[in-house]
Amino acid sequence: MSQPLRRYIQARHVVYLLTDKRAIVADSWVIKIILLPMISSIEVTRTNSSFADVLFFDVVFENSEGANTIRDGFIGILHADAVAREMRRLQAAAS
Numbered sequence: 575m576s577q578p579l580r581r582y583i584q585a586r587h588v589v590y591l592l593t594d595k596r597a598i599v600a601d602s603w604v605i606k607i608i609l610l611p612m613i614s615s616i617e618v619t620r621t622n623s624s625f626a627d628v629l630f631f632d633v634v635f636e637n638s639e640g641a642n643t644i645r646d647g648f649i650g651i652l653h654a655d656a657v658a659r660e661m662r663r664l665q666a667a668a669s
Contacts, residue, residue, distance in 0.1 A: 590648040594664050610665040618658045626654030
């Protein structure tokens, strides 16, 4: 199974938090804390008409093809455009 597909399946068991200083992705195994000033770009990608991804950090993983990098963040969420706008606003206020 590809890493992006695995990430979408895992997203059902993930909690996403956005505070005034950080973005947090918490699943049953790992908590990723990303300080807003450390985010270099925020992208929104549509998965369908209702859900989209807000991508704002890179994950490096190894597979049979070697090292690969994928964009990660808040996967398969409603109101992704509004979340990305708020993230950009908070990021500007934090720096």
